[in-house]
Amino acid sequence: MARAAASRTRTRIQREKTELILSAALDVFSTYGFRGSTIDQIARQAGLSKPNLLYYFDGKEAIHARLLERLLDTWLEPLKQLDPEGEPIDEILAYVHRKLEMARDFPRESRLFANEILQGAPRIMKQIEGPLKDLVDEKARVIRGWSDAGKIAPVDPHHLIFSIWATTQHYADFDIQVSVVLGARAATRFEDAHRHLSDMFTKLLRP
Amino acid sequence: MARAAASRTRTRIQREKTELILSAALDVFSTYGFRGSTIDQIARQAGLSKPNLLYYFDGKEAIHARLLERLLDTWLEPLKQLDPEGEPIDEILAYVHRKLEMARDFPRESRLFANEILQGAPRIMKQIEGPLKDLVDEKARVIRGWSDAGKIAPVDPHHLIFSIWATTQHYADFDIQVSVVLGARAATRFEDAHRHLSDMFTKLLRP
C-alpha cells in the first residue's frame, strides 16, 4: 500500500493537498467528533473527490491519527515554556495567557482534543500516559518547589494545572454557550476572560 | 401510531421501561456522542430488542431529545439555589460544591451536555438561549449586586460563572485525563479538587 503520503520524497502538490485535507478534517472532526464525521464531509470541505482524498491518506482513522499526533506537540508547547528559573507568578500568568491565546486562535484543535478525551481517549491514551503525564509531573514539581520556597502560596500543583486548562479551554470548547450567554458582550470575551483569569490566579498564588 | 409515550395513562411497566431506555441511552450517548451512538448499542445496553425500544420512543432523535430536555433542569438546579439573601461568599462556595458533587455523581449527564455544546448545540440551542441564559443573567445580577455593595471583591459575574462551570465539570468531562495524570492520587481527586477550588474562589472573592 504505497500511499503518496508515505513516500520519501514529497512533491509540492502532495504537501499542499496533505495540508488541505488535514485542515478540512480538523474542521469536520472538531465539530462532529470522529464517528460523527464522514469522509464525504471532509472531501467536500477540502474540495476533493473522496477517492482523491484516499489517495493521500490510508483512511479515516489515518487522517484522525495524524491530526492527533500533530496536535499534542502544539498542545503541550505552552506548558513546556514554563520556566523554572523565571519569576513564579509571572510564569504562571504567562502560561494562562498562552493557553487562552490558544483557545482563541486554535479552537478547532481544542475541540478535537476535548472530543477525544470525552470519549475516553481511545486513540490518544498512550500519549496521555506518556508525554503529557511526564510533562505535567515535571512542571508540577517546579510549582511545588516554588510553593515550598514560599514564592507562591501553598497550592496543589496538579489541580492548579487542571484549573488553568479548564478555564482557558472552556472559551474554545464551550464557545457557543459562552457567546450566547454573553450576548452583546461576546465581542470582548477574550480580553474580559484574560482580565478575570489573571485576577483569579494572581489572588490564588500571591503568598 | 399511538405511541405509549404519547398516551395519557402510563402503566408502571411503561414508566420502568422508559427509564431503563433513558439510562441505557445516557450511557451510550455520553460516551460516543449522538452520531457515534447506535440504537443497537442502546437496545443491547437496555436488554431490549431494537423494535421494542422503538415502541417506546419515536426514534434516535427522540430519545436524545428527551435526555437533553430532562438534563437542563438537573443542570440548572445548583445555580437556581444560589440565594440572593444568603451570605455571598458562602453562597458561591456552596454553588461550587454542588457543581462538583454533580460532576462526581452525574458524570454521564455532564459529558452528554459537553458533547452537545462541543458540536455547536444543534439540538439544545433554544434552551441555551432561553432558560439557561435567563437564569445566568439573573444570578449574574445578584453577584454584581454583591460586588457593588462591597460584599465580595469586584468580579465579572459571567466569567466567574464560566470559571465555576469549567473547573468543576472538568472533573467529569476530562475524567480519563485527570485520572491518568493524578495516577495513585486519583482516589482522593474530588476531595482535593474541593479543597483547591474552595481556596481559589475564596481568595478571588474576599473583598
Add this chain to the structure above:
Amino acid sequence: MARAAASRTRTRIQREKTELILSAALDVFSTYGFRGSTIDQIARQAGLSKPNLLYYFDGKEAIHARLLERLLDTWLEPLKQLDPEGEPIDEILAYVHRKLEMARDFPRESRLFANEILQGAPRIMKQIEGPLKDLVDEKARVIRGWSDAGKIAPVDPHHLIFSIWATTQHYADFDIQVSVVLGARAATRFEDAHRHLSDMFTKLLRP
C-alpha cells in the same frame, strides 16, 4: 453482534433462509471464486436484498467459511467408507465409483474446493493439514497393507489416491472442457468415464 444465525433457537424461516443463502453462495463462489464473487450476486441469486442476507451471515467471509466447513465432511465421506476388511480391488473400485458420483451430483462443491486449493488453500489449510491428511494417511496404510499382502499389485498408495481424485474430480472441475471436447458424446460422459476408470484401476491393481 448477535446474528440470527448465531442464536441458540433457530426458527423455520431462519433455517430455510440460511440454506437458501448457502445454496446461492455455492452457485456463485464455485463459479467465480471467492474474490470474483460479490454479495450482490449471491443476494440476487437467493432472491434476497443484500442487507437481508447480511442479517443471516456476518459477511462474505462468513458465508464462504461456512460452506467450506460443511464441504469437508461431504468431501471425505467416500474415502472414509473404504473398508479395510473388504475385498481390496472391490473396495477401491467402489471408492472410485463414489467419487465419480460426487463429481456428477455435486459439481459445485467440487469446484468450490478446487478454487480454494488452486489459490493456495488460504482459508482451508488447517483442515487439509489436519483431518484430510490424517484420513489419507490412514487409508494409505490400509492400501499398503493390501499391497504388502499381495492382494493387490505393488502401488504407491498416496499417488494412487491422487490419481483417483484427479481423474474423478476432473469431470466436475473441467466439465466445460470435457463437454466441448466430447461434443455429441457428452450425454454419456459419466457412464463412459466410469467404464474407463474401472478398467484403468482394475488393471493397475490386479496382482
Add this chain to the structure above:
Amino acid sequence: MARAAASRTRTRIQREKTELILSAALDVFSTYGFRGSTIDQIARQAGLSKPNLLYYFDGKEAIHARLLERLLDTWLEPLKQLDPEGEPIDEILAYVHRKLEMARDFPRESRLFANEILQGAPRIMKQIEGPLKDLVDEKARVIRGWSDAGKIAPVDPHHLIFSIWATTQHYADFDIQVSVVLGARAATRFEDAHRHLSDMFTKLLRP
C-alpha cells in the same frame, strides 16, 4: 492512441518490458484468478507504475487475453508431438512424461488454465472449441487406430486423454494439497508420480 504494443517496430526495451509484465501477470492471475487479481498487484510485482504498465497493455483484460493466447500453444505442444508413426505405448508414455514435466516446470500456466476452465472458460471458449477440440479429435483418431489395430488394449481415447490431463495437471493445480499430504516425501513427488503414472498407463494400454 498508438500503443507500443500495437506499433510495428518494437525496441528491445519494449519487448523486455512486455515480457516482464506478462510474467508478473502470470504470477498474480495464476494465484488469485482473473477477478481476484488487481492491476496494482501486477504492477508492483513487475516493479512498474500502474500507468506505465497500462502504456504497454490496453487493460487488465488485454493482459489476461495475451497470456491465454500464448498459453494454448505451449499447452497443446505435448499432444501435438504424439507421433502416429511411433510405437504406440512409448508414444503415450512419452506424452504423459511431457505433461508431467510441464506440471513441474510451468505450474503457473497450469493454474492459469485451470482457473479459466473452472470459471466456465469465459475468455478462452473459442480456443477450446476450435484448436483444442480439433487437436484432441485428431489424436483420438490416432489412438483409436492403434486400438483397432490391436497395438494397444481397447480404450476410449477421449477418456484416456482426460485421465492423462487430470493426473498430470493435478501435481501443479493441487500442489499445495499434494505437498501437505505427502509431507516429508514431497521432495521426490515428481519422480514418484512419474513411476506411478508410467505403471498405470502401461498396464492400461498393454494389449
Add this chain to the structure above:
DNA sequence: AATGAATGAGTTTTCATTCAT
C-alpha cells in the same frame, strides 16, 4: 516512456427505521 494525480463505478458493510405477526 514514465509517473503523480485524479475519478467514476463499484463492493462491503452499517444503521435507523419499518413490516408482519
Add this chain to the structure above:
DNA sequence: AATGAATGAAAACTCATTCAT
C-alpha cells in the same frame, strides 16, 4: 407489548482506468 425479519440510504473503501505533464 414484543420480536424476527426486512430494507433503503449511506458510509468506508477499492479498483480499473484516464489525465496531465
